Amino acid sequence: EDQVTQSPEALRLQEGESSSLNCSYTVSGLRGLFWYRQDPGKGPEFLFTLYSAGEEKEKERLKATLTKKESFLHITAPKPEDSATYLCAVQAATGGQNFVFGPGTRLSVLP
Amino acid sequence: ETGVTQSPTHLIKTRGQQVTLRCSSQSGHNTVSWYQQALGQGPQFIFQYYREEENGRGNFPPRFSGLQFPNYSSELNVNALELDDSALYLCASSRTGKDTGELFFGEGSRLTVL
Numbered sequence A: 001e002d003q004v005t006q007s008p009e010a011l012r013l014q015e016g017e018s019s020s021l022n023c024s025y026t027v028s029g030l031r032g033l034f035w036y037r038q039d040p041g042k043g044p045e046f047l048f049t050l051y052s053a054g055e056e057k058e059k060e061r062l063k064a065t066l067t068k069k070e071s072f073l074h075i076t077a078p079k080p081e082d083s084a085t086y087l088c089a090v091q092a093a094t095g096g097q098n099f100v101f102g103p104g105t106r107l108s109v110l111p
Numbered sequence B: 001e002t003g004v005t006q007s008p009t010h011l012i013k014t015r016g017q018q019v020t021l022r023c024s025s026q027s028g029h030n031t032v033s034w035y036q037q038a039l040g041q042g043p044q045f046i047f048q049y050y051r052e053e054e055n056g057r058g059n060f061p062p063r064f065s066g067l068q069f070p071n072y073s074s075e076l077n078v079n080a081l082e083l084d085d086s087a088l089y090l091c092a093s094s095r096t097g098k099d100t101g102e103l104f105f106g107e108g109s110r111l112t113v114l
Helices: none
Strands: A005-007 A010-014 A017-026 A030-038 A045-050 A057-060 A064-065 A072-075 A085-091 A100-102 A106-110 B005-007 B009-013 B019-024 B031-037 B044-050 B052-057 B064-068 B074-078 B085-095 B109-113
Touching: A005 A085, A005 A100, A005 B031, A010 A017, A017 A030, A017 A085, A017 B064, A045 A057, A045 A064, A057 B044, A100 B044, B005 B085, B019 B085, B019 B109, B031 B074, B074 B085
Parallel strands: A010 A106, B009 B109
Antiparallel strands: A005 A017, A017 A072, A030 A045, A030 A085, A057 A064, A064 A072, A085 A100, A085 A106, B005 B019, B019 B074, B031 B044, B031 B085, B044 B052, B064 B074, B085 B109
């Protein structure tokens, strides 16, 4: 069964304090790994897709990396507006249409 | 480019009732997926529709059903509501059914079952 776990469950940072979020996955062949940002009461907002180990993607203060078993979302010099829940999801290469999501990491960036 | 829109945004039902949630997909997208997100958890896949047919289903009972219309909009119907059905219901659209890329989500419909 495809599974995704994320750590930590919650993370509190001071503005400017860089850190990383972890997404560990087990999947029967990876078609893609996806990162989303979700603000309270809103739908998830797409951030990145990663397809193969060694791949990296960047967007402003965020950088996502991928290995064969996990992905990291690195946040450099975060600002309060980066506060949100960050969700990781995988899609298997076995023909299934569903995305399997992790429980998310709740990030709070304090001014 | 119009994004994914969902209605209603909030609704309250009582146990045993039926509910219909609606979704308009992003322009240019022909595939719609529905997810259930309980408080503090990640979204869980309910089912996907492509070319007006169900194209994959998660571990949800048959009282969860759906439709996709020729304009790619979609409905999620839940019969015989249970207390555990209280959740945020998310609709997501994507470009193709066979090789789904990124999902683009709506704001969700918050269902409370009393």
